[in-house]
Each structure stands twice: as C-alpha cells, then as structure tokens.
Amino acid sequence: MHNLKEIRKDFEAFKKSLEKRSIDVDLNKLKNLDKENRELIQKKEKLEKEKKDISKSKDKSLFAKSKEISLFLEKITDEQKSTKDDLEKILSKIPNVPHKDVPMGKDEHDNVEVNKSGKIPNFDFIPKSHYELGENLGMLDFDLATKTTGSRFVFVKNKLAMLERALSNFMLDIHTSKNGYEEISPPLLASENTMFGTGQLPKFENDQFEVKLEEGTDRKFLIPTAEVILTNIVKDTIVDIKSLPLRFVASTPCFRKEAGSYGKDTKGMIRQHQFYKVELVSIVEQTKCLEELERMTNCATNILDLLELPYRKMILCTGDMGFSAEKTYDIEVWLPSENKYREISSCSSCSTFQAIRMKTRYKSHDKETVYAGTLNGSGLAVGRTLIAILENYQQKDGSVTVPKILRPYMNNLEKISLN
RNA sequence: GGAGAGAUGGCUGAGCGGUUGAAAGCACCGGUCUUGAAAACCGGCAAAGGGGCAACUCUUUCCUGGGUUCGAAUCCCAGUCUCUCCGCCA
Numbered sequence: 037m038h039n040l041k042e043i044r045k046d047f048e049a050f051k052k053s054l055e056k057r058s059i060d061v062d063l064n065k066l067k068n069l070d071k072e073n074r075e076l077i078q079k080k081e082k083l084e085k086e087k088k089d090i091s092k093s094k095d096k097s098l099f100a101k102s103k104e105i106s107l108f109l110e111k112i113t114d115e116q117k118s119t120k121d122d123l124e125k126i127l128s129k130i131p132n133v134p135h136k137d138v139p140m141g142k143d144e145h146d147n148v149e150v151n152k153s154g155k156i157p158n159f160d161f162i163p164k165s166h167y168e169l170g171e172n173l174g175m176l177d178f179d180l181a182t183k184t185t186g187s188r189f190v191f192v193k194n195k196l197a198m199l200e201r202a203l204s205n206f207m208l209d210i211h212t213s214k215n216g217y218e219e220i221s222p223p224l225l226a227s228e229n230t231m232f233g234t235g236q237l238p239k240f241e242n243d244q245f246e247v248k249l250e251e252g253t254d255r256k257f258l259i260p261t262a263e264v265i266l267t268n269i270v271k272d273t274i275v276d277i278k279s280l281p282l283r284f285v286a287s288t289p290c291f292r293k294e295a296g297s298y299g300k301d302t303k304g305m306i307r308q309h310q311f312y313k314v315e316l317v318s319i320v321e322q323t324k325c326l327e328e329l330e331r332m333t334n335c336a337t338n339i340l341d342l343l344e345l346p347y348r349k350m351i352l353c354t355g356d357m358g359f360s361a362e363k364t365y366d367i368e369v370w371l372p373s374e375n376k377y378r379e380i381s382s383c384s385s386c387s388t389f390q391a392i393r394m395k396t397r398y399k400s401h402d403k404e405t406v407y408a409g410t411l412n413g414s415g416l417a418v419g420r421t422l423i424a425i426l427e428n429y430q431q432k433d434g435s436v437t438v439p440k441i442l443r444p445y446m447n448n449l450e451k452i453s454l455n
Numbered sequence: 456g457g458a459g460a461g462a463u464g465g466c467u468g469a470g471c472g473g474u475u476g477a478a479a480g481c482a483c484c485g486g487u488c489u490u491g492a493a494a495a496c497c498g499g500c501a502a503a504g505g506g507g508c509a510a511c512u513c514u515u516u517c518c519u520g521g522g523u524u525c526g527a528a529u530c531c532c533a534g535u536c537u538c539u540c541c542g543c544c545a
Contacts, residue, residue, distance in 0.1 A: 041504095074504095074505065074506090077504070077505050077506095077514080078505065078506075078513095078514095080505095080514080081504095081505065081506090081513060081514045081515085082513090082514095084513090084514060084515080085513065085514070087525085087526090088514090088526085090525060090526085091473075091524095091525050091526040092473080092474075092526085093525090094473070094525080094526085095525090096525080098525075099524095099525040099526095100525085101525090102525045102526085103524095103525070106525090254535080273465090274465060274501095274502085275465095276465075276482095276483095395503095397502090399465090399483090403483095403484075403500090405501090405502075
C-alpha cells in the first residue's frame with residue numbers, strides 16, 4: 037500500500053509512475069477523497085478539543101453544551117469514517133510503483149533477459165514431455181486425481197514422490213546451512229488480515245481458496261504461497277533493527293484457483309491447484325531491498341546450478357509484475373519438450389509496499405520509525421523442478437537419471453525406471 | 456463441549472471514573488565517571504493522524520465494537536484472542 041503522505045507531496049508524479057502499470061483506479065477521486073477526509077478531520081478535532089476543555093474545566097454550567105457537541109460530533113465522525121473507508125478501499129487496490137530499473141512493457145513478451153546459464157541438453161531422440169514420462173513410469177497419475185478430487189491435481193507416486201520429497205529437503209538444506217535462512221513450518225491457512233498484508237486481498241480474492249467455516253467466524257484462506265504466512269510473521273510489529281535482515285524459508289503446499297487461466301497448461305503438472313514450493317522471504321531495512329533482491333535471486337539460481345539444469349534470468353517489465361512488487365526477476369528453466377524456458381522461480385522486492393499494509397516498522401539509525409522492506413522468492417517451485425528434472429534428465433528408454441546432488445537424498449538411487 | 460482467569464507502551468508490569476499517554480523495572484539512546492569497558496549516577500525514550508516553512512501544536516489510541524457519563528484504561532453489553540482445569544479426539 038502506498039503512503040498517502042508521500043502521494044500528496046507530488047500527486048502528478050505518483051500518477052505518472054503508475055501509468056506504466058495497468059490500473060483500473062480513479063486517482064483523481066483518491067485525491068478528492070483525501071482532501072475531504074482531512075477537512076473532516078480538522079472539523080472533528082476542533083469539536084473534540086472543545087469537548088475536552090469543558091470536561092477538564094469541570095464547570096457544570098457547560099455540561100449541557102458538551103452534550104450538544106457530542107451529538108454533532110457523532111455525525112461528523114461517521115462522515116469522516118466513511119470517507120476514510122472509501123479512501124482506503126481505493127488505496128488498497130493500487131499496485132506498487134515499479135522501480136526505475138524496471139523496463140517498460142505491456143506483458144511477458146517485453147521482459148528482458150539478464151543472462152543464461154547451463155547447457156541445454158542434446159538428445160538423439162525426440163524428448164518426451166514430463167507427463168508422458170511420468171505416466172509411462174506409472175508415477176504421475178492425473179486421472180486418479182480427477183477421480184478423487186478434480187482437474188488440475190495430480191498423484192505423484194513411488195520414486196517420483198521420493199524425488200519430490202528429496203527436492204524439498206535438498207533445497208531447505210542449502211538455504212538453511214549455506215544461505216542463512218531460518219526454516220519454518222508454518223500454518224497453511226491465513227486470516228483475512230494476513231492475506232491483506234501481502235496484497236492477495238482485497239483485489240485478488242477470486243484467485244484464493246477460502247475454507248468454509250462456521251458462520252460468524254473470521255474468514256480463512258489456504259495460502260497461495262508461503263510468502264503470505266512468512267512475510268506476515270512481522271505483521272503489526274516494530275522490529276529491532278539489529279535483528280534485520282530476517283530470512284525465512286519454508287517448504288509448503290500452495291493452493292491457487294488459477295481463475296482466468298482456463299485452457300492454459302491443461303496438460304501435465306505445470307499449472308496445478310496444489311503444488312509444493314520452497315519459499316524464501318526476507319525482511320530488511322528499506323534501503324537494502326535491491327541488494328537483497330540480488331542476493332535472494334542468487335540463492336535461487338544456485339539451486340539450479342547444483343541440479344545442473346539450464347536456465348535464464350529475466351527481469352520483468354512493468355506490465356508483467358505482480359501487484360506488490362517494485363522489481364521482479366523470473367528464473368526460467370529449460371523444458372526440452374516445449375523447446376523453451378518456463379518460469380521456475382520469481383523473486384521480488386516489494387519495497388515498503390507490504391510493510392505499510394502489515395504495519396511492519398523498525399527504528400532507523402537516526403531513531404525514526406520507518407517501514408521495513410520485504411522480499412519474497414521461490415527457491416524453487418518444487419513441482420516445476422520435478423518437471424525440469426524429468427525432461428532434462430530423461431533417457432531414450434524413458435528412464436530418468438537422478439541428478440548427482442540429489443542421490444544422497446534418495447538412498448543413492450541413480451536412475452528412476454520402470455524396474 | 457463445560458468451568459474459571461486474563462488482554463495496558465519494544466518487553467515485564469502497576470493503575471480500576473477526572474492533568475494517566477499512562478507508575479516502576481528491563482531494554483534502548485545521550486551524558487558524568489573510567490586508559491577502555493563494566494558498575495554507579497544524571498537525563499531522554501510510544502504510535503498513528505491533522506495543522507505549520509519551521510520551532511512547535513492539536514487529536515486519537517490501554518484487545519475490537521457498541522453503551523453509560525460533562526468526563527472511561529477504569530463501569531455496562533457484545534465479540535475476538537490467550538491461559539488454566541474437566542471432558543473429547545489425536
């Protein structure tokens with residue numbers, strides 16, 4: 037969320053900075069509501085002061101007047117409250133402003149490649165897709181998931197289930213022992229307020245799975261990413277600056293409705309309603325966001341290096357960035373069957389955008405209370421890593437070689453095959 | 456599910472109708488002392504919002520939302536959460 041005070045300082049500049057992003061918000065209305073709101077506040081405070089003075093004076097002759105003021109004050113207060121609500125409603129739906137480094141663009145076609153890494157495998161046969169490989173091995177079962185649950189779910193079985201588990205453990209080990217992240221096993225449900233904090237609500241309610249609970253109780257949502265729950269660890273707190281940066285990692289299932297992506301990636305497990313992801317979250321001093329973004333992205337690509345998977349790093353253009361981000365790198369892994377790179381990680385700096393929503397602050401070195409910076413990134417999406425391994429490590433006979441670094445996590449298994 | 460107890464500043468914790476934004480302690484910051492540090496002593500230290508170029512000033516906030524009152528952290532009602540005991544399930 038944006039700081040109204042900052043917006044006010046230079047409204048035109050703010051307006052301009054958002055032109056790069058596709059937004060459906062009436063910024064002029066925002067400006068007017070802000071003005072109206074402040075006028076009402078002044079009126080209100082004047083009355084409150086009057087009332088307070090009377091009560092302090094303990095002058096009985098003025099008590100009746102105070103009562104009168106109360107009545108009027110009630111009206112003004114209601115009016116101010118509803119103006120404030122309208123204001124917040126608009127404000128909460130405005131996306132973060134892109135950082136200057138971010139290239140202008142409309143959609144994913146305008147993203148810019150930063151670098152490539154790894155060797156694209158050369159096959160002397162036509163490489164199969166991950167779902168062909170998985171189904172032939174009898175270790176990916178989409179039909180079974182349709183039977184028990186519905187579309188966009190999958191059963192991962194046998195050695196591939198083991199591989200999935202190995203991937204999680206491997207990634208967690210690297211991030212905790214080498215990259216300084218603290219491992220967390222968090223709740224998978226988040227409250228409405230938590231979802232608001234990271235920006236999933238109110239604008240993207242349609243993408244979320246809400247859990248049906250008893251009437252009258254607080255709403256709860258299945259987390260679409262561990263980012264939500266890990267970032268909100270510092271919700272409503274003034275963090276000790278000495279404890280920064282905070283770095284958390286978790287491997288959790290993620291749940292997404294994927295509304296609006298009907299017909300997209302319907303085959304295979306690229307786009308599922310449920311998938312495992314190892315998520316990295318950093319809470320930093322607001323001046324250190326971009327520095328941390330580079331670090332975090334390196335933590336993610338390091339996993340691909342270790343797995344010896346070819347990838348490229350992209351910087352997202354203004355039109356393709358997520359709601360809360362000021363700058364985002366996508367890491368895309370090579371998928372032989374599609375003959376192209378596909379997203380396997382997304383690392384974003386959210387500047388103070390989420391911190392303002394969550395009320396996460398710290399005392400800066402010059403003793404000011406300021407908002408923290410938050411970052412999140414996948415390190416990596418486990419399901420898609422599984423796909424990448426299947427496709428890049430496939431053999432002519434339909435078996436799959438286990439990447440060397442994972443073998444210790446799989447009883448030294450070297451090959452996944454039918455037998 | 457039944458019975459109690461509680462929710463106060465970064466933390467611990469007093470206050471139970473009127474200069475209480477809130478005692479005290481810890482933590483933190485500044486100073487004296489010290490070769491340096493520790494200790495001791497002195498001083499400072501909440502957040503959000505409004506007005507002002509600024510010094511500064513005003514308002515709100517003691518879980519949340521209502522109510523009583525000229526006046527509420529303090530009284531009443533509703534809700535949320537936490538803890539203890541019993542039951543139930545793991």
